[in-house]
Amino acid sequence: MPVLRKKAEFAKDPAAFETFYRRHVDDITRFLARRVDDPHQVADLVADVFLAVLDSAHTYRAGLGSEVAWLYGVARNTLSAERRRAVQESRLTGRVGGRRQLDTDDLTRLEERIDAERPARRAFQAMTDLPEGERAVLELVVIDQLTVTEAAAALGIRSGTAMVRLHRARRRLQALPLVMEGTPG
Incomplete structure (x- = not known):
């Protein structure tokens, strides 16, 4: 029976990973079952x-x-992480389940907030077709109101790169004025 000797044997080779998977899937399934x-x-x-x-x-x-x-160690860690997640979810559900019902005033305030955020939702929708880097900068600057420098820091990129991405995104979305509101000239 071939054994795993180093990462490259299966982590980077789909055929080797398939062999590894087939060799161990029944054992792991039994372990978890x-x-x-x-x-x-x-x-x-x-x-x-x-x-x-x-x-x-x-x-x-x-x-x-x-x-x-x-x-099996990986399987134990995976199962432990899932159990921790389930406990957290249960606690959260219990906390949320104990909340009071919303009254008419609460619903009215939430509806007003939702209506007020409609332009931001439209902006997010308009941005879905942008490349990830451009969309991330535009979201941070336009919707979250960060400066270009702050957006660059949040994304771990240089300010110049952020400015270029913002410019490209703005150029792509020129026809959508609601997206352009709040963007620095």
Whole structure:
């Protein structure tokens, strides 16, 4: 039985990953089925485990144990993370479930807020076809009202790059005045 020796064997090679997956999918499915009784959750967790394997392949060291032991460790960590997430979701649901019902005044205020934000929603919609970098700068400057320098810092890019992306985005969206409101000239 071939074993995992280094990350490059399967993390970068789809055929090698498929071989690795086929070799271990039944073991991981059994491992999770012993711990979870919902078949949909088991299927999701199996997928999550193999995604985590791709992300953490660099951590495998053959001298520290078998690939199955390492893989079970990844599965345990994935299952633990899912259980933590489920507990958090349960707590949040409990907190939200204990909230009072909205009265007419609350609904009116929310409707007013939603109406007030309509231009921003239209702006977001108009921006969906922009390249990611241009859209990110435009959102931060136009909708979130950051300066170009602040937007650049938030995105981890240089101010000059942000200005170029903002200019390109503005040029693409010239026909949509509501998007251009608030953009620096």
